[in-house]
Amino acid sequence: MTRRRITGFSNPSVKAIRALREKKHRRREGRFLAEGLRLLTDARENGRLPETLVLSDARDPHPLLAALEAAVTEAGGEVLETTPDILSKITGKANPQAVAGVFTEFDTSLERVDRSRAPIWLVAQALRDPGNLGTMLRTGDAVGAGGLILIDDCADPFGVETVRASMGAIFTQQLAQASWPEFLEWLRAGAGEQGGQLVAASLRDARPYRGAPYAAPCFVMVGNESQGLPDAYEAACDLRVTMPMKGRADSLNAAVAAAVLAYEVLATLDA
Amino acid sequence: MTRRRITGFSNPSVKAIRALREKKHRRREGRFLAEGLRLLTDARENGRLPETLVLSDARDPHPLLAALEAAVTEAGGEVLETTPDILSKITGKANPQAVAGVFTEFDTSLERVDRSRAPIWLVAQALRDPGNLGTMLRTGDAVGAGGLILIDDCADPFGVETVRASMGAIFTQQLAQASWPEFLEWLRAGAGEQGGQLVAASLRDARPYRGAPYAAPCFVMVGNESQGLPDAYEAACDLRVTMPMKGRADSLNAAVAAAVLAYEVLATLDA
Numbered sequence: 285m286t287r288r289r290i291t292g293f294s295n296p297s298v299k300a301i302r303a304l305r306e307k308k309h310r311r312r313e314g315r316f317l318a319e320g321l322r323l324l325t326d327a328r329e330n331g332r333l334p335e336t337l338v339l340s341d342a343r344d345p346h347p348l349l350a351a352l353e354a355a356v357t358e359a360g361g362e363v364l365e366t367t368p369d370i371l372s373k374i375t376g377k378a379n380p381q382a383v384a385g386v387f388t389e390f391d392t393s394l395e396r397v398d399r400s401r402a403p404i405w406l407v408a409q410a411l412r413d414p415g416n417l418g419t420m421l422r423t424g425d426a427v428g429a430g431g432l433i434l435i436d437d438c439a440d441p442f443g444v445e446t447v448r449a450s451m452g453a454i455f456t457q458q459l460a461q462a463s464w465p466e467f468l469e470w471l472r473a474g475a476g477e478q479g480g481q482l483v484a485a486s487l488r489d490a491r492p493y494r495g496a497p498y499a500a501p502c503f504v505m506v507g508n509e510s511q512g513l514p515d516a517y518e519a520a521c522d523l524r525v526t527m528p529m530k531g532r533a534d535s536l537n538a539a540v541a542a543a544v545l546a547y548e549v550l551a552t553l554d555a
Numbered sequence: 556m557t558r559r560r561i562t563g564f565s566n567p568s569v570k571a572i573r574a575l576r577e578k579k580h581r582r583r584e585g586r587f588l589a590e591g592l593r594l595l596t597d598a599r600e601n602g603r604l605p606e607t608l609v610l611s612d613a614r615d616p617h618p619l620l621a622a623l624e625a626a627v628t629e630a631g632g633e634v635l636e637t638t639p640d641i642l643s644k645i646t647g648k649a650n651p652q653a654v655a656g657v658f659t660e661f662d663t664s665l666e667r668v669d670r671s672r673a674p675i676w677l678v679a680q681a682l683r684d685p686g687n688l689g690t691m692l693r694t695g696d697a698v699g700a701g702g703l704i705l706i707d708d709c710a711d712p713f714g715v716e717t718v719r720a721s722m723g724a725i726f727t728q729q730l731a732q733a734s735w736p737e738f739l740e741w742l743r744a745g746a747g748e749q750g751g752q753l754v755a756a757s758l759r760d761a762r763p764y765r766g767a768p769y770a771a772p773c774f775v776m777v778g779n780e781s782q783g784l785p786d787a788y789e790a791a792c793d794l795r796v797t798m799p800m801k802g803r804a805d806s807l808n809a810a811v812a813a814a815v816l817a818y819e820v821l822a823t824l825d826a
Contacts, residue, residue: 419808428801530699537690543811544818
């Protein structure tokens with residue numbers, strides 16, 4: 285296997301990869317960055333290989349790392365080897381993982397979503413926190429969701445923080461992006477047997493989340509961190525449910541609300 | 556009311572408050588920083604007033620802000636007025652809130668915890684992410700927990716990110732810090748009627764989290780983000796429960812696991 289060795293911070297490849305930490309460069313290049321052997325192995329096992337694999341020369345040998353490198357090479361990808369310092373600069377982490385990869389962004393058009401493929405889908409409306417998005421992807425994987433649908437102006441799902449917080453679920457969960465009218469039209473156009481039940485975690489006109497009549501495919505939607513869901517969006521839902529709030533706060537963290545609700549849906553559908 | 560006006564970035568008060576963003580300064584001063592009218596109002600209504608209140612001169616008038624300023628002044632605290640730029644520098648946020656306060660850190664000794672005061676307590680072991688700690692505080696408030704007990708080397712609960720993510724719950728949830736042996740001794744010393752059931756979110760030798768025999772006071776424990784709980788800690792628990800993992804991942808985000816479990820405990824105890 286041939287590896288290209290890079291030792292200079294000002295190397296054009298280093299600069300180009302590092303630039304993927306910024307959204308405008310990701311948009312322009314259609315590429316994103318993921319780090320860590322575990323994430324990259326999840327990617328490989330889901331049929332996603334990086335175009336460029338970057339290895340630290342301080343790495344320990346590992347059979348999964350060898351398998352990854354072989355797969356990337358066989359697919360015609362590029363393998364770079366560099367110092368921990370440069371990897372640290374690329375990923376923005378003081379203690380970088382031993383490996384990182386540059387991936388082509390996925391097609392996130394809603395039309396590619398086959399709702400019958402899974403009983404649960406998560407929906408995030410105008411979620412601004414990349415960590416919340418990544419956590420929702422991770423939760424989606426855990427509850428057997430098909431994927432995450434991003435409505436309106438959400439954080440970039442291909443950002444480094446989102447990918448990191450997803451713990452690999454960025455490669456196992458399907459991602460779609462749509463405006464609210466697009467999503468609603470798509471959801472209702474699939475009516476009948478396909479259908480789809482839209483459920484909002486809500487505070488208004490809502491029934492208790494436990495024992496609610498969830499039905500597959502169930503779309504579990506949470507709204508923006510500070511504003512919640514717009515009234516009109518809640519009104520369009522098939523079901524509005526609420527979690528107990530015993531204290532002073534009137535809401536949960538968005539990713540937490542999605543998880544508590546999704547696990548309840550899972551228990552209902554599995555029962 | 557007298558306000559002291561500050562316009563220079565190099566003003567000693569500005570420097571001293573800004574330094575509270577760093578843990579070593581918080582430790583030395585025994586003080587921490589909280590921002591936002593809502594958080595500070597939560598604090599006031601829970602009997603916590605800042606020693607120093609910092610107001611932006613670009614603030615809009617608000618009755619809660621007036622009430623806050625009056626309370627601080629009456630309690631002998633200091634009120635500073637400054638520019639949005641300087642507030643931004645103090646809090647490290649590009650768009651700072653109109654108000655921030657400097658608080659004395661709370662006594663976090665375990666002996667102050669009265670376990671009979673609440674049916675649920677959250678326990679975090681070696682949690683390193685300040686956002687996770689803050690989210691656990693917020694969840695604790697929502698489920699009616701008494702507080703959050705930090706075991707071993709956790710992130711600083713008085714850090715800006717934790718306080719922010721807690722959404723005010725830093726002032727409503729009791730905080731305690733202890734080593735594992737200290738905690739276990741305290742927990743078991745209260746045996747008998749007081750007692751306490753220690754429940755771990757676990758993957759090993761665990762029963763399904765739904766329908767498990769939770770009992771108050773129930774201590775819901777989650778472990779470090781990457782290591783989970785040490786085996787010996789799990790072994791010492793009264794109950795080990797596990798959530799379904801339908802996908803490739805074998806764990807949830809720590810704050811999510813705590814929330815899903817805590818809501819299940821709440822539903823069981825309330826039933």
